[in-house]
Amino acid sequence: xxxxxxxxxxxxxxxxxxxxxxxxxxxxxxxxxxxxxxxxxxxxxxxxxxxxxxxxxxxxxxxxxxxxxxxxxxxxxxxxxxxxxxxxxxxxxxxxxxxxxxxxxxxxxxxxxxxxxxxxxxxxxxxxxxxxxxx
Numbered sequence: 001x002x003x004x005x006x007x008x009x010x011x012x013x014x015x016x017x018x019x020x021x022x023x024x025x026x027x028x029x030x031x032x033x034x035x036x037x038x039x040x041x042x043x044x045x046x047x048x049x050x051x052x053x054x055x056x057x058x059x060x061x062x063x064x065x066x067x068x069x070x071x072x073x074x075x076x077x078x079x080x081x082x083x084x085x086x087x088x089x090x091x092x093x094x095x096x097x098x099x100x101x102x103x104x105x106x107x108x109x110x111x112x113x114x115x116x117x118x119x120x121x122x123x124x125x126x127x128x129x130x131x132x133x134x135x
Contacts, residue, residue: 013043013055020044069112073102077112082131085124089113 012035020029020040030037046054064071073096080096087095089109096102096109113119118127 011055014052016040017043017047069104069108073104073108074112074115076100076102077104077109078116078118081109081113081118081124082128085128086121 012033016029016033016035017040019033020026023029023032026037026040029035030040033040043055077092077096080099081092084092084095089106092109093104093106096104110119113124118124
């Protein structure tokens with residue numbers, strides 16, 4: 001029973017499901033499509049429960065890695081780097097630790113700068129100038 005939905009989307013999940021429905025045999029469809037039987041059954045269940053959108057890849061906005069530096073520390077480093085754009089990552093790490101009591105490595109500072117597109121002195125100076133013109 002899924003042929004109407006399967007004609008709209010033709011991803012690999014739908015193809016293996018259509019093959020299973022056509023053959024009436026999940027094991028044979030699994031062998032022919034190269035997809036495990038478990039995956040075909042899981043896709044069938046998802047399609048039944050949530051429709052064709054349930055099989056599409058879900059994008060998570062603003063996903064932060066669990067090992068990523070805390071947002072409060074990142075904001076402090078960004079703010080400090082805008083106020084003082086010339087010091088390098090070693091000096092910024094030491095100053096943030098001394099002034100704010102936040103423990104961050106120079107490599108952590110660099111990672112933040114890369115994420116925020118502030119990894120060169122010129123980029124930090126430009127960010128500082130653009131923010132001072134707005135306020």
